[in-house]
Amino acid sequence: LAFVATFLTFFFIRAYWFRRAARARGAATYHEGAWWNVVRIVFAVPIVAGLVLYFVDPSWLAGGRLGLPDALRWAGVPLAFVVLALVWWIQAALGDNFETRLHIREHHTLVTHGPYRRVRHPMYAAFYLLALDILLLTDNAWVAGTIVVLLTAVMLMRVRHEEEVLLAAFGDEYGAYMARTGRFLPRLRQAA
Numbered sequence: 001l002a003f004v005a006t007f008l009t010f011f012f013i014r015a016y017w018f019r020r021a022a023r024a025r026g027a028a029t030y031h032e033g034a035w036w037n038v039v040r041i042v043f044a045v046p047i048v049a050g051l052v053l054y055f056v057d058p059s060w061l062a063g064g065r066l067g068l069p070d071a072l073r074w075a076g077v078p079l080a081f082v083v084l085a086l087v088w089w090i091q092a093a094l095g096d097n098f099e100t101r102l103h104i105r106e107h108h109t110l111v112t113h114g115p116y117r118r119v120r121h122p123m124y125a126a127f128y129l130l131a132l133d134i135l136l137l138t139d140n141a142w143v144a145g146t147i148v149v150l151l152t153a154v155m156l157m158r159v160r161h162e163e164e165v166l167l168a169a170f171g172d173e174y175g176a177y178m179a180r181t182g183r184f185l186p187r188l189r190q191a192a
């Protein structure tokens with residue numbers, strides 16, 4: 001139940017900010033081709049299959065059971081609150097510049113405040129934390145593993161490209177931002 005509640009809350013947070021941004025978007029340039037939709041579908045199938053099977057009856061995925069201690073699994077409940085609050089904070093900071101696809105919109109602004117102050121991809125980092133939380137809540141390697149594989153594939157295909165697109169759009173402003181921030185975690189040493 002904690003897993004279903006966490007997953008649905010995450011879904012509604014995303015849907016809320018996605019609709020808000022879509023309404024404000026106006027003209028936008030997209031930087032990912034049709035192959036991106038193919039990738040999404042290919043990776044989504046095992047994830048959705050895992051989620052549906054687990055939602056209906058976890059025993060159907062018993063083969064992926066890890067046998068984590070109960071206390072560790074329960075730690076997934078407070079962690080869910082932390083992750084969901086973090087996702088809300090990140091979405092609110094990114095605001096109308098959010099899209100699930102790589103894009104630059106007409107009135108795109110470079111966000112460098114809040115969670116973006118020291119980290120360039122807090123949303124992607126938060127997704128890994130969500131995957132960890134799902135691992136604890138479900139105790140299932142299949143459910144969490146398929147999500148981690150998708151995330152990692154997206155990271156490998158997108159992050160560098162996303163930074164190039166933002167660098168092209170914002171020039172030196174993004175260059176300076178890159179110099180003072182970390183990709184997924186804050187920099188330990190600040191650039192002089």
Ligand code: SAH
Nearest residue numbers: 097099101102103109110111121122123124
């Ligand atoms: N990679 C970011 C954002 C993911 S949402 C994160 O992990 O937090 C993807 C969209 O965010 C992309 O279309 C990109 O145009 C936009 N984006 C990424 N970083 C941004 C920033 N600092 N300011 C404004 N838009 C940004």
